[in-house]
Amino acid sequence: MKGIERLFAQDLPVEGLAPTADEPAAKTPAVPGREGVYFLDEALPGAEAGGVAASNDPAPSNPILPLVVVEPPLGQPTGLLRGFYEPRHPHRESMALLRTQLLLQMDSPSDMMAIAVVGSHPGEGRSLVAAELALTLASMGRPTLLLDTDLRKPSQHRLFDIPGDAGGLSRALETGLLPIYYGVKGAPCLSVIPAGPLPHNPLELLSGQPFESLLHTLQADFDFIVTDTPPFAAYADGFAIGSITQHVLTVHRAGHTPQRSAAQMQRDLQSARVAVLGAVVTHF
Numbered sequence: 001m002k003g004i005e006r007l008f009a010q011d012l013p014v015e016g017l018a019p020t021a022d023e024p025a026a027k028t029p030a031v032p033g034r035e036g037v038y039f040l041d042e043a044l045p046g047a048e049a050g051g052v053a054a055s056n057d058p059a060p061s062n063p064i065l066p067l068v069v070v071e072p073p074l075g076q077p078t079g080l081l082r083g084f085y086e087p088r089h090p091h092r093e094s095m096a097l098l099r100t101q102l103l104l105q106m107d108s109p110s111d112m113m114a115i116a117v118v119g120s121h122p123g124e125g126r127s128l129v130a131a132e133l134a135l136t137l138a139s140m141g142r143p144t145l146l147l148d149t150d151l152r153k154p155s156q157h158r159l160f161d162i163p164g165d166a167g168g169l170s171r172a173l174e175t176g177l178l179p180i181y182y183g184v185k186g187a188p189c190l191s192v193i194p195a196g197p198l199p200h201n202p203l204e205l206l207s208g209q210p211f212e213s214l215l216h217t218l219q220a221d222f223d224f225i226v227t228d229t230p231p232f233a234a235y236a237d238g239f240a241i242g243s244i245t246q247h248v249l250t251v252h253r254a255g256h257t258p259q260r261s262a263a264q265m266q267r268d269l270q271s272a273r274v275a276v277l278g279a280v281v282t283h284f
Helices: 090-104 126-138 168-175 202-207 209-219 237-245 259-271
Strands: 003-007 113-119 144-148 182-184 187-193 224-228 247-253 275-283
Touching: 090 126, 090 275, 113 126, 113 237, 126 144, 126 187, 126 224, 126 247, 126 275, 144 168, 168 187, 168 202, 168 209, 202 209, 202 237, 209 224, 209 237, 224 237, 237 247, 237 259, 247 259, 259 275
Parallel strands: 113 224, 113 247, 144 187, 144 224, 247 275
Antiparallel strands: 003 275, 182 187
């Protein structure tokens, strides 16, 4: 990605995007002091924090097992996230300016915000923008969560070098358990929840009450939640996620995103009364 432009307007312009051929883009961390730790508290009722069954009765034939604690490895941002490793890289400066613009749109600096990063088509840089935005928000020292809601072709587990097939959002939505939080080396205020195993019914999982309830639960622990989403033109997932977060950031790629797709996505979001915070135009 050679550069990022930021556009902020009520009616986002689509000039510069490629036409199609048929046409006449500070709270406490979730687990205080234990980033990347997943406690199975709710899965084991009757167990105390120390892992001992809270009962004076004789041991039953099938006693409650001690509390299980799983400590997943910390994620490591890959070289694709160049702004993380190069303080003076243009990406870092661009994302810092984007962060400032987003913060200015909040009613209060202490408010929390859930943002869905959406784009019309694959190859626009949507996942990279979501990851770099989450890193930039976390660099302020405020608890930030990067949630991979792309249950079609997820990318965040590769960008942060974490397992993509264990736990994750899809497993949490299917089982009702809290998902695994992965910490990130060098970014102590950032947590990542990968997409998890690909489900057979992603839209139903993301548009149902379980996802909305999970998001509300996560909002109690994080100041910012950034969600990566599937391509808007191909799937209805991004529309469903944006309707729940109520805030979206659109991503378009110069010379790649069709004007018609960008305009249609804008109309769809406005019809759902979703707040479009701005647009990012990528160049690569």
